[in-house]
Amino acid sequence: MLSWRPRRPYALAVGLMSGTSLDGVDAAVVRFEGEGLGTTAELLHFHTQPYDEPLREALRRLCEPGAADVQDLCGMNAWLGGRFAEAARAAVSEAGLAMADIDFVSSHGQTVWHMPEPPANSPFLAPSTLQLGDLSVLAARTGVPAVGDFRPADMAHGGQGAPLVPYGDLVLLRHPDRGRLLQNIGGIGNCTVLPAGAGPDDVAGFDTGPGNMVIDRVVQRLTDGRLAYDADGALAAQGTAHEGLLAELLAHPYFVQPPPKSTGRELFGSDYAAELLARAESLGLSTADAVATATALTARSIADALRRFVLPHLRIDEVIVSGGGARNRTLMRMLAERLPEQRVADSGEFGLPGDAKEAVLFALLGYHFLLGIPNSLPSVTGASRAAVMGKLALP
Numbered sequence: 001m002l003s004w005r006p007r008r009p010y011a012l013a014v015g016l017m018s019g020t021s022l023d024g025v026d027a028a029v030v031r032f033e034g035e036g037l038g039t040t041a042e043l044l045h046f047h048t049q050p051y052d053e054p055l056r057e058a059l060r061r062l063c064e065p066g067a068a069d070v071q072d073l074c075g076m077n078a079w080l081g082g083r084f085a086e087a088a089r090a091a092v093s094e095a096g097l098a099m100a101d102i103d104f105v106s107s108h109g110q111t112v113w114h115m116p117e118p119p120a121n122s123p124f125l126a127p128s129t130l131q132l133g134d135l136s137v138l139a140a141r142t143g144v145p146a147v148g149d150f151r152p153a154d155m156a157h158g159g160q161g162a163p164l165v166p167y168g169d170l171v172l173l174r175h176p177d178r179g180r181l182l183q184n185i186g187g188i189g190n191c192t193v194l195p196a197g198a199g200p201d202d203v204a205g206f207d208t209g210p211g212n213m214v215i216d217r218v219v220q221r222l223t224d225g226r227l228a229y230d231a232d233g234a235l236a237a238q239g240t241a242h243e244g245l246l247a248e249l250l251a252h253p254y255f256v257q258p259p260p261k262s263t264g265r266e267l268f269g270s271d272y273a274a275e276l277l278a279r280a281e282s283l284g285l286s287t288a289d290a291v292a293t294a295t296a297l298t299a300r301s302i303a304d305a306l307r308r309f310v311l312p313h314l315r316i317d318e319v320i321v322s323g324g325g326a327r328n329r330t331l332m333r334m335l336a337e338r339l340p341e342q343r344v345a346d347s348g349e350f351g352l353p354g355d356a357k358e359a360v361l362f363a364l365l366g367y368h369f370l371l372g373i374p375n376s377l378p379s380v381t382g383a384s385r386a387a388v389m390g391k392l393a394l395p
């Protein structure tokens with residue numbers, strides 16, 4: 001059992017987030033005070049380091065079952081530990097601090113595969129998830145304790161192992177009188193449902209489906225790689241979503257599957273985008289119309305999930321959006337149009353800038369792990385009990 005306590009009345013941490021978009025690693029320098037639901041977090045500095053194209057390509061390959069090679073997987077795991085340490089050190093130095101001031105780093109890791117419900121084609125496939133970025137390398141290269149590998153503890157108790165962010169949302173963003181839906185739009189879209197006055201047993205959360213992943217892929221393919229994403233939603237703004245194709249896309253069984261549920265590149269990766277592109281081509285859609293359709297798919301799937309699974313049971317006053325998708329103005333407009341009864345706002349308004357939010361919340365998971373506080377939410381993941389999720393490596 002850990003008996004860790006901060007050496008000062010507060011703790012300083014670096015939270016590291018490397019998401020499913022494979023766009024880079026985010027590092028948040030955070031100051032924590034208090035314990036449990038009384039914890040407060042102050043973001044001192046946010047730093048992001050984009051991945052270059054060869055690294056993205058190498059990671060994409062590792063995310064593909066037929067293409068991934070065990071030698072590459074093994075080497076990348078340790079290599080990324082060093083890459084994450086570099087990001088942590090840069091963030092700390094930019095914050096005007098030294099690594100010696102930092103109590104711990106806490107890392108999400110790079111997901112390469114997430115399999116809460118494995119296919120039945122082999123007796124050896126257990127529910128599992130794999131995040132790369134070796135914690136021992138991270139601890140050695142930063143000189144401070146490194147916490148990470150959170151998801152397996154929840155899965156070991158029968159949970160989905162995702163989404164984990166709702167725990168941090170509960171701690172930092174619950175409101176006594178307002179019902180809130182916190183919607184992150186990263187590669188995948190994931191939401192946290194926080195009823196007014198929510199406690200740990202009242203939180204729900206699930207992955208809504210594609211976030212930017214499908215939009216990015218469609219943009220990359222239709223511009224022959226000239227554009228990596230639809231900056232500010234400019235392309236989508238010039239087009240019109242094709243209602244027929246949209247209806248076909250929204251018929252995917254994931255959207256009607258009730259929570260708890262989580263998804264990723266496995267369902268909404270390049271194969272899914274290739275199908276969308278093939279249908280768009282057969283319908284003769286322009287690039288702008290195809291991108292608008294992919295953008296509407298994300299907006300509608302989020303709004304439909306709210307109507308289908310949340311609003312029949314409770315009141316939601318505010319939809320607070322974070323993640324790179326919050327910068328896509330067309331997506332935000334489409335979302336607000338579908339949700340006329342809620343105020344659709346940016347997470348920055350609530351003291352947690354949308355780009356930094358996940359890195360801050362993974363630092364919080366590490367903080368509570370070190371304090372020995374259960375940091376999972378079985379009401380969200382479907383696990384049989386709460387767990388103190390995380391693993392520790394010492395420098």
Ligand SMILES: Nc1ncnc2c1ncn2[C@@H]1O[C@H](COP(=O)(O)OP(=O)(O)OP(=O)(O)O)[C@@H](O)[C@H]1O
Binds near residue numbers: 212230325
């Ligand atoms: N200015 C912008 N306009 C439109 N889209 C943007 C903009 N900036 C970022 N994005 C989108 O946001 C994506 C990155 O989002 P984010 O960093 O939140 O994802 P992630 O953390 O990797 O994903 P996840 O939360 O699913 O793990 C980019 O791939 C891009 O599609």
Ligand SMILES: CC(=O)N[C@H]1[C@@H]2OC[C@@H](O2)[C@@H](O)[C@@H]1O[C@H](C)C(=O)O
Binds near residue numbers: 113163188358
């Ligand atoms: C296995 C995995 O990495 N899942 C990610 C992914 O990206 C978004 C969505 O799918 C979410 O379930 C999760 O990340 C966030 C940070 C979470 O666990 O809350």
